Amino acid sequence: MVLSDVQSDNPDIQINLTRVGVTDVKKLVEVARSNKRPIVLISSFDIFVDLPANIKGANLSRNFEAIDEVLEEAIESPVYEIEELCSEVVKRLLDRHEYASDAEVCMKSEYVIKRKTPVSKINCQEVVDIFAEARAKRNGTVRKLIGAEVTGITTCPCAQQIMQDKATDELKKLGVGDDLIDSFLKRVPMATHNQRGRGYISIDVQDGYAVSLDKIIKVIHESMSSETFELLKRMDEAHVVENAHRNPAFVEDCVRIMAKKIVTDFEDLPDEAVITIKQINEESIHKHNAFAERVAKLGDLRREIQKT
Amino acid sequence: MVLSDVQSDNPDIQINLTRVGVTDVKKLVEVARSNKRPIVLISSFDIFVDLPANIKGANLSRNFEAIDEVLEEAIESPVYEIEELCSEVVKRLLDRHEYASDAEVCMKSEYVIKRKTPVSKINCQEVVDIFAEARAKRNGTVRKLIGAEVTGITTCPCAQQIMQDKATDELKKLGVGDDLIDSFLKRVPMATHNQRGRGYISIDVQDGYAVSLDKIIKVIHESMSSETFELLKRMDEAHVVENAHRNPAFVEDCVRIMAKKIVTDFEDLPDEAVITIKQINEESIHKHNAFAERVAKLGDLRREIQKT
């Protein structure tokens, strides 16, 4: 019995579709790293092609095997950095869908990084959220996006200034001189509300440029009031709390610090790279979150930072 | 004691921010409806303004009260349709943030609609997800977006065709004639996999045009294999199952049917309106979802539908 193929029929309503595909496909991905052990990830994929007006179905039930084989093949050849996986998949995808003029692959994953506690220098792990996308066109252009979301702590400059003003007032009342007060406040940062913050950076650039995920994660780590750690001995905890209170930062500040570091750390990327930077603070004094974002071409960020 | 205001300082790093604000602000919203009881919603709001390079903080801790008053005021004057609430908020927001040149408000909510079961005509409720956005510029232009996501059932045409071919074969083997087979298959639709589908439509248009949320919901309801209901008596269930199997539809089909109905039902909207249509099928034969999408100006959809 020959199985019917409804999907290659002409559809009744002939309009183009922007994206047809599958979402939330989970796969174990093993990614080679030069001179390091391979990274094992459980990744969730969304995979799309466009569909011309005269084709009824993207044949995903028939062609999913192709998509899958592509993915398996890409995964099994351990020649890619994690940043390159989606670019490979998207190119092969377009090869197999002769009717499509666009292909798109989005991957997200949890990624475990090894760290050391700040004072006691004990090994610990941290899970960060990473994601990658690639978009290919029939004419050969491929763009990719690499990004991460990382957690840290932010302390509010506004409430800290008020507490510092109060401390100054109280010390004055007790007869402590201005110089001593200044000296004290430099050594002991005053209280303020602080909270989990989530920094986010994505870099969207044409294929061929190397975008280091580890560098993105490092920039986010260094742009909040302090990094946080899953394991903290007493002296580590004291260090994180004091450090965080020495570097108060609004959501706005975090985004601007990330922007500046990107300009410094990603010198090799072209001006046309599109940078998205976000900071979300899970405000401890509210039930809602504070949010700031900058979306810009790297060239624009470079010009703005230079003027500062 | 005068409280310090750190946020009005000049920042160290002077770059513009695209969006600064608060997310996940939950509020009870009461929306008036002409000739109907007011609708009560628990809505979640994201509220943003842009921030020039020379201002350190958006003063959200000081100005949130303004945002909040605006929202309270908008909510308390029961003169708006639900579709207009965000437009009102965004305009007032720009009035109060003299430094901002853009303001943006996004609202999402669960919305309970009253329905009748298809055969037994019993009252039942259905919860749909609705959302609205507004984006205002200092020069006075305001764009708004209205949308909904609604659940229904989709049946797969491909597997059904295979089952129908099998039924034809088996009936032939039993000596049933071709005419009788055709007649039978017209009356009794064959089995296939079917699943929860989620249809999504959003319409993005300049302020001033009326975009009916109820019409959007109706279009989505009518574009899957069958509507579904929270309450089904036996005869209702039989009706839904048979109806769904008489109207098999791929994700691609659902998007195209929605596109056609939008062209028909929203004649008053301008060509520049941006329409986003999505269909997500929670495939019963897979753990992943099938997905299709069209993003287009209404003018383009009109031209493509006309050619069909």
Place this chain on the structure above:
Amino acid sequence: MVLSDVQSDNPDIQINLTRVGVTDVKKLVEVARSNKRPIVLISSFDIFVDLPANIKGANLSRNFEAIDEVLEEAIESPVYEIEELCSEVVKRLLDRHEYASDAEVCMKSEYVIKRKTPVSKINCQEVVDIFAEARAKRNGTVRKLIGAEVTGITTCPCAQQIMQDKATDELKKLGVGDDLIDSFLKRVPMATHNQRGRGYISIDVQDGYAVSLDKIIKVIHESMSSETFELLKRMDEAHVVENAHRNPAFVEDCVRIMAKKIVTDFEDLPDEAVITIKQINEESIHKHNAFAERVAKLGDLRREIQKT
């Protein structure tokens, strides 16, 4: 045509089922309050009965209408406090499922409460999570559970003590006397990490006792380092931050404070009432949460508190 009823058949495998039913049924619930405006909630219900070994199906497709009518009826007669709704539903449910010996209804909802900011006394809203359950037996006993989860701020006593020791050291080095140091530290609480905390209380008691949801919410509000608010003017923010730092509390402390307040505030409840108290702190210095819980009969809590 008579519709077949497969569900009343004898099953092949005859074992009892503990719970059969529907989950995630969303409904608009309007609850009367004596002398107040009715409360409108979008609630999510789980509804179960047990099933004897000799019945194939709970007939939910046939009997869901009964469940639904019960719910509609309960909702439409505005004679219940919110705390009584589930008890009513569960009793009627058992009336209609003659084969069942147990029935259970669980409801959860977001509940908007009106509040005033702590210093500026401006109106604002807060959304808390509430839930209610009822379990009825054929012999007539009905137990109910009422509870809430509410957000606040907690400040860590441990890190604060370290910062206070450091402040003492630094002031001593500057030649400030011990008395002045003590006096200063009493007026200006030192920094520590602080974060969103979530307090949870549920009370499980036989039907007939009044359990005030508002009282539960009040106890949780008052058991963390400080309440938080969706709207805070500068002076409110200063108040919340200072107040929170004057009342540092571990997760363990929050649970014990709630336990004590329950003993004081719920004098009318019987010893057999089962109290569950939880505190979850979304640690700002970690990505994971801190957690403490006490589950006990109210009688046990009473004895333990008395001994303190």
Place this chain on the structure above:
Amino acid sequence: MVLSDVQSDNPDIQINLTRVGVTDVKKLVEVARSNKRPIVLISSFDIFVDLPANIKGANLSRNFEAIDEVLEEAIESPVYEIEELCSEVVKRLLDRHEYASDAEVCMKSEYVIKRKTPVSKINCQEVVDIFAEARAKRNGTVRKLIGAEVTGITTCPCAQQIMQDKATDELKKLGVGDDLIDSFLKRVPMATHNQRGRGYISIDVQDGYAVSLDKIIKVIHESMSSETFELLKRMDEAHVVENAHRNPAFVEDCVRIMAKKIVTDFEDLPDEAVITIKQINEESIHKHNAFAERVAKLGDLRREIQKT
């Protein structure tokens, strides 16, 4: 400077706490398997001890390093099956918390299994949710719980019977004889609504018994109308759809089938083992889910199955 230790103080309110600990700790876990490649999992852990009335804090900030070392140590010694990991952790935890009389560890993870498509026999992957718990008492008893949640497809017997009755009617009208109708309906199963189903089994037993996770997953896979696969060629899809329609099953049926298979497949487990079996069907004709559950000692299931 000696760092203060607030947590060892006597608390103001001296009540016992049932559970104190940390939740949502994510760790990369590498588990050895005899004769197989190690399994790599990103697992989320909840870790608790009880706390006597006279201790203020569980010293998690000081002792978390102990918890962490325990976990690291357990993870790094590749001598455990995945089922034994939590038992090991919980025993060591109690060693280090001299004041605690109970310790509890809960782990959950996504687990990738290799499979072959049903007809074309192509390799594909499937992600299932697995979880394990262990609870140790100071007196030495340790109980553990092992479980999984797995996705499949369920087809409704009730709606299928109605469609079969309709098919019989229509064939009779066309003059087809009763024998031929019976023969046809045996070969071609009629349509019905079908949907993603999720089967769940957990087994709670005293430490020392081997509980195979792979066997649990196999039982769930075989207890719905059909297994599903992430990859399906056309002939595989036809097979799954036909197979699923030949085995219609209510949520109740799935639970009873799992119960019977557990009795057959886990002969070595003692009568006191507590079995929890659940089935959740994401109804394609509703927005809510259907649910059935049995919680019983294995001895009771054995007796009930024997009587059948």
